[in-house]
Amino acid sequence: MDHENLPYRRVSPRLIPLRQINNAIGFGLFFLVLIVTVLVIQFASPLFLLSGTAYLLYLLPVGVLVWGIVLACIIPRQVRAMGYLENRDDLVLRRGILFRNQVAVPYGRIQYVDIHQGPLQRAFGVTQISITTAGGGTASTFEGLPMVEAERLRDELTQRGYARLAELAES
Amino acid sequence: MKEFPQHIDFRPVRRELTTYRQIHNAISMVINVVIFGGAAALVSSLTEPGWWQILVWIPAAWILIHHVARIFVIPYQVRIHGWAEQSEDLLVRSGAVFRQYLAVPYGRLQFVVVKQGPLQRKFDLADLRIITAGSNAQISGLPTREATRLRDDLSARGYARLAGL
Amino acid sequence: MSQPVPQQHNPEIPWRRVHPISPFIRSWSVLLIFGYLLTNLSFQTLGGIVESFRLSVGQAILIFVGIVVLALLVAGALYTIAWRFYQFRITSDAVELHAGVIFRRRRYMRLDRLQAVDIDRPLFARLFGLSKLSLHAADGSEATLTLEYLKATEAEQLRREILYLASGAQDDPQLDPTGDPTASADGSFDGPEAAASQQSSGQTAAPQYPYAEYLGAYMQHNPRGLTEAVGQPSGVIPKHTAPVEHPQNPPRELLTIPFSRVLGSAAVSGLGAGLASAIWVLIAGGVALWFGYQNDGSTEPLPFVIGGGIGFLIILVFITAVTAFAQINSNYNFTARTSDSGVRVVSGLLSTSSHTIPPGRIQAIQIYQPIAYRIFGWYRIHVTVAGYGLTDSSTTVLPVGKFNDVLIMLSVLAPDAGVDQADRLIYNALKYTSDEDGFTHVPSRARFWQPVAGRRHGYTTTPTLLLIRYAKLRRILAMIPHERIQQSTVHQSLSDKLCGTVSANFSTPPGPVRVNISNHEPAALIQLFFHEAEIAAHARRIKDKNQWMAVEELENFEKAAVKAKSAGGDRA
Numbered sequence: 048m049d050h051e052n053l054p055y056r057r058v059s060p061r062l063i064p065l066r067q068i069n070n071a072i073g074f075g076l077f078f079l080v081l082i083v084t085v086l087v088i089q090f091a092s093p094l095f096l097l098s099g100t101a102y103l104l105y106l107l108p109v110g111v112l113v114w115g116i117v118l119a120c121i122i123p124r125q126v127r128a129m130g131y132l133e134n135r136d137d138l139v140l141r142r143g144i145l146f147r148n149q150v151a152v153p154y155g156r157i158q159y160v161d162i163h164q165g166p167l168q169r170a171f172g173v174t175q176i177s178i179t180t181a182g183g184g185t186a187s188t189f190e191g192l193p194m195v196e197a198e199r200l201r202d203e204l205t206q207r208g209y210a211r212l213a214e215l216a217e218s
Numbered sequence: 219m220k221e222f223p224q225h226i227d228f229r230p231v232r233r234e235l236t237t238y239r240q241i242h243n244a245i246s247m248v249i250n251v252v253i254f255g256g257a258a259a260l261v262s263s264l265t266e267p268g269w270w271q272i273l274v275w276i277p278a279a280w281i282l283i284h285h286v287a288r289i290f291v292i293p294y295q296v297r298i299h300g301w302a303e304q305s306e307d308l309l310v311r312s313g314a315v316f317r318q319y320l321a322v323p324y325g326r327l328q329f330v331v332v333k334q335g336p337l338q339r340k341f342d343l344a345d346l347r348i349i350t351a352g353s354n355a356q357i358s359g360l361p362t363r364e365a366t367r368l369r370d371d372l373s374a375r376g377y378a379r380l381a382g383l
Numbered sequence: 384m385s386q387p388v389p390q391q392h393n394p395e396i397p398w399r400r401v402h403p404i405s406p407f408i409r410s411w412s413v414l415l416i417f418g419y420l421l422t423n424l425s426f427q428t429l430g431g432i433v434e435s436f437r438l439s440v441g442q443a444i445l446i447f448v449g450i451v452v453l454a455l456l457v458a459g460a461l462y463t464i465a466w467r468f469y470q471f472r473i474t475s476d477a478v479e480l481h482a483g484v485i486f487r488r489r490r491y492m493r494l495d496r497l498q499a500v501d502i503d504r505p506l507f508a509r510l511f512g513l514s515k516l517s518l519h520a521a522d523g524s525e526a527t528l529t530l531e532y533l534k535a536t537e538a539e540q541l542r543r544e545i546l547y548l549a550s551g552a553q554d555d556p557q558l559d560p561t562g563d564p565t566a567s568a569d570g571s572f573d574g575p576e577a578a579a580s581q582q583s584s585g586q587t588a589a590p591q592y593p594y595a596e597y598l599g600a601y602m603q604h605n606p607r608g609l610t611e612a613v614g615q616p617s618g619v620i621p622k623h624t625a626p627v628e629h630p631q632n633p634p635r636e637l638l639t640i641p642f643s644r645v646l647g648s649a650a651v652s653g654l655g656a657g658l659a660s661a662i663w664v665l666i667a668g669g670v671a672l673w674f675g676y677q678n679d680g681s682t683e684p685l686p687f688v689i690g691g692g693i694g695f696l697i698i699l700v701f702i703t704a705v706t707a708f709a710q711i712n713s714n715y716n717f718t719a720r721t722s723d724s725g726v727r728v729v730s731g732l733l734s735t736s737s738h739t740i741p742p743g744r745i746q747a748i749q750i751y752q753p754i755a756y757r758i759f760g761w762y763r764i765h766v767t768v769a770g771y772g773l774t775d776s777s778t779t780v781l782p783v784g785k786f787n788d789v790l791i792m793l794s795v796l797a798p799d800a801g802v803d804q805a806d807r808l809i810y811n812a813l814k815y816t817s818d819e820d821g822f823t824h825v826p827s828r829a830r831f832w833q834p835v836a837g838r839r840h841g842y843t844t845t846p847t848l849l850l851i852r853y854a855k856l857r858r859i860l861a862m863i864p865h866e867r868i869q870q871s872t873v874h875q876s877l878s879d880k881l882c883g884t885v886s887a888n889f890s891t892p893p894g895p896v897r898v899n900i901s902n903h904e905p906a907a908l909i910q911l912f913f914h915e916a917e918i919a920a921h922a923r924r925i926k927d928k929n930q931w932m933a934v935e936e937l938e939n940f941e942k943a944a945v946k947a948k949s950a951g952g953d954r955a
Binding site for chain 2: 923
């Protein structure tokens with residue numbers, strides 16, 4: 048949107064292979080389950096003998112496969128589109144290429160900050176940071192920061208509101 | 219609601235929102251009618267004929283009426299929709315038939331979300347959503363630049379009154 | 384701004400863990416099931432196994448014991464790992480939690496975000512002398528940080544520490560915690576007179592909560608009863624046993640609910656629930672029987688009537704007993720206290736719980752009188768606290784109390800009612816229904832939509848509160864401090880459209896308090912909409928605080944507000 052030229056910081060590029068793996072596992076399993084189901088239907092029930100249109104059932108797993116491949120192609124661009132900006136008053140997170148989404152959280156509104164790291168994420172050295180405000184739970188979840196950067200950002204987020212407030216009061 | 223004071227200057231959203239919403243409405247009308255109508259046709263073709271088969275068509279008809287009614291309501295909705303930045307709070311006006319005025323104090327906003335889909339980008343429209351601890355407010359159809367400006371301003375204005383939720 | 388802020392990382396503050404046996408207590412039900420399965424293995428199956436493997440009895444017993452020991456070892460190892468990886472620490476301005484072995488989780492919550500602190504003692508943990516400490520931030524009903532389980536004394540100590548740090552009192556030299564607590568408690572123990580004198584001597588003193596002062600406005604209805612209960616603190620405070628929360632204001636007991644009333648209310652609400660469910664079952668059974676009777680008319684109706692009667696009684700007694708016992712269990716020995724760290728309610732028979740809500744964390748108050756309570760003149764008070772959400776047990780700060788108890792609680796929950804005769808106002812709101820009681824009414828043209836409650840449903844405002852009254856048979860009064868309104872709406876629904884009225888909604892964080900006004904005169908309600916916006920803006924300036932004991936925070940906010948306003952003006 049209108050923020051293209053602002054110094055957004057990008058997430059770690061190692062998020063790309065991580066997401067590719069997650070995507071492959073997720074869609075792979077889904078595809079396998081579907082194809083096995085259709086095969087079972089073909090050889091164990093009379094449905095395929097009754098009508099030739101039953102072969103259309105194979106469109107389901109193929110569709111899932113195609114969808115997974117499309118996503119796999121999008122992932123690198125998606126990850127590159129993710130960014131965060133530490134503004135004067137708020138943290139802005141943005142993501143999405145087609146459907147763009149920006150979330151702005153004023154520093155002083157942050158209730159608490161969580162940092163998650165699962166085993167795969169640890170292998171790729173990235174974390175997931177969630178920011179919770181009083182407005183109906185988690186304002187934003189943001190994946191792809193290295194642990195050190197995530198901790199720095201967290202401390203920055205939780206302290207900054209107060210520094211800014213003091214500055215406003217002094218000047 | 220004629221009693222609402224007239225002197226407040228509501229800024230209108232972009233008129234292109236009408237076009238966008240009409241397109242959106244048309245597309246979802248086609249999809250919904252095909253799904254519901256198809257289901258109804260399937261059910262009535264597979265069952266014994268009878269008077270009750272008319273009932274099967276009710277959901278499809280209802281959906282159709284809803285979307286057709288929206289075609290006429292959308293222009294009014296867009297004309298009414300607007301916002302006003304007061305000194306202490308943001309006023310949002312919406313609703314063609316069931317009018318609604320909404321006030322969000324700057325000091326109570328929790329976070330702001332700006333959203334834009336591909337079709338909206340075509341018309342330079344963005345949705346701004348303001349989340350408070352109680353509930354949410356939305357302004358649709360802002361120019362992108364204006365949405366970003368408003369987002370920054372809201373954060374800055376709310377900033378001075380940060381405590382206490 | 385970008386300079387590193389001090390007190391960010393305090394490496395010297397050690398990480399702490401919960402009590403080592405807590406994993407066992409947390410999973411005692413799993414252990415029970417395991418034990419049950421073990422003892423339930425019949426000897427025949429065991430015998431069969433022994434047969435098939437051609438083992439001697441000695442070998443069989445050895446293998447069996449080996450399996451049990453192995454299982455216990457594995458469970459123990461898992462527990463130890465889970466326990467070792469659940470660490471927390473409290474720095475001067477935040478609580479941090481590190482948890483999880485495979486999926487790691489780190490939570491960081493600033494202490495001034497604290498909305499409420501609970502200490503629960505479930506029965507099983509209580510047997511071991513352990514408690515569960517939960518901290519709530521404004522994020523819905525789940526506790527933000529749960530420490531289960533800690534030694535009872537450690538939990539109390541932690542709560543005191545956390546509330547003290549969260550209050551911001553440590554930044555104030557007047558409230559130095561390092562001084563001898565007993566000495567300072569004695570020194571400042573002058574009761575409300577001292578508080579009053581400090582108030583009058585200037586606003587520089589740390590904000591006090593002179594409940595006795597405020598009670599004045601709530602007191603005129605029944606002066607003697609209330610003065611006896613709260614007005615003379617010297618008679619109420621057990622000077623030696625009261626724990627020193629803060630050196631400034633010693634905690635004061637507000638009220639306890641006598642066991643007879645707990646029993647009575649449990650019986651009433653138990654009976655209500657029992658009757659309701661029994662009648663439902665009876666109706667369902669009757670309908671089923673009637674269909675059966677239609678199908679084959681040969682059945683004798685009499686045994687079914689007797690059976691139905693017995694069934695009705697069984698369900699009635701069972702549901703009544705269960706509901707009543709649950710009520711007694713949670714409300715037994717209910718005590719409300721107040722101190723600098725806010726309101727604390729403690730109750731419970733088998734499992735006990737205590738909720739502490741610091742000042743300024745109450746978003747809205749609702750006084751509720753179910754129909755059955757009207758016979759006895761009892762009331763209930765619910766509050767909306769951003770950390771509690773809709774949880775019923777946490778949001779109830781008075782489960783059953785007389786009108787006087789309501790006033791006593793209100794003098795703490797909403798200390799400044801903004802009018803002189805606050806008791807008269809509350810009395811009118813709860814007990815009167817007349818056209819001139821200060822509340823608005825649903826106009827007669829819209830009574831069709833609210834035939835019963837129409838005459839009572841209405842609102843009124845005081846300089847500090849918005850009061851909304853609902854319902855005719857039950858009695859409900861919602862009290863919302865102006866500055867707590869998150870967002871306000873006026874709108875027209877279909878019923879409004881048809882009779883030319885307007886509805887409004889003043890939303891607060893999710894909670895038990897109702898905040899909508901339906902079918903009212905448009906002009907009046909729109910005036911209220913703008914009036915609220917104006918008055919709330921003013922009230923927010925004064926009341927919004929993170930740290931309720933810090934003075935200069937207020938000034939900072941004030942300056943910042945002026946600056947931001949001028950900046951906003953430039954931009955507009």
